[in-house]
Amino acid sequence: MIPFPNKKYQIIYADPPWEVKAGPGWASNGKSRNLVYPTMTLEEIKHLPVKDISDKECILFLWTINKYIEQSYQITRFWGFKPSTLLIWCKNPNGIGLGGTFSLTTEYLLFAWKGKCGAEKRYDTTWWIEKRGRHSEKPKLFRDIIDKTFTNKTKIELFARQKTEGWDVWGNEV
Numbered sequence: 001m002i003p004f005p006n007k008k009y010q011i012i013y014a015d016p017p018w019e020v021k022a023g024p025g026w027a028s029n030g031k032s033r034n035l036v037y038p039t040m041t042l043e044e045i046k047h048l049p050v051k052d053i054s055d056k057e058c059i060l061f062l063w064t065i066n067k068y069i070e071q072s073y074q075i076t077r078f079w080g081f082k083p084s085t086l087l088i089w090c091k092n093p094n095g096i097g098l099g100g101t102f103s104l105t106t107e108y109l110l111f112a113w114k115g116k117c118g119a120e121k122r123y124d125t126t127w128w129i130e131k132r133g134r135h136s137e138k139p140k141l142f143r144d145i146i147d148k149t150f151t152n153k154t155k156i157e158l159f160a161r162q163k164t165e166g167w168d169v170w171g172n173e174v
Contacts (some may be wrong), residue, residue: 057115081112
């Protein structure tokens with residue numbers, strides 16, 4: 001694993017590679033989808049050294065999928081945060097997609113905190129409709145919301161795919 005930074009952050013934005021078993025699912029071509037990146041087990045995600053890089057007053061934004069909502073709350077608590085709100089990304093359907101009875105067209109961003117973390121902006125919704133990008137890529141909108149809501153904070157994106165101005169990044173794709 002790439003070493004974690006030796007620094008404390010007030011904002012942690014994480015998109016862990018949840019373990020998803022590729023199988024004879026409902027991919028639009030009728031075949032199973034193979035993931036293009038390595039995944040992590042729940043225990044591996046849980047034992048990431050997030051506690052070591054979180055400031056005593058810190059906000060966590062943790063991306064999760066339908067299958068792991070309950071475990072995301074558990075992991076968040078293990079890392080020392082209090083779960084607060086699920087923000088929802090509504091995606092336009094793209095064929096049948098993954099899932100059984102219902103096509104999975106949402107992903108979730110769990111907002112959690114520890115200490116006193118004031119926000120400079122308030123939102124009147126917890127869901128946003130945004131187009132899909134490449135597989136597993138999250139909309140820039142959510143990072144922008146974090147930037148506008150929590151200014152002048154030290155920020156890191158875990159499992160980042162690109163560098164972002166004003167943020168430290170960690171991951172095997174940057």
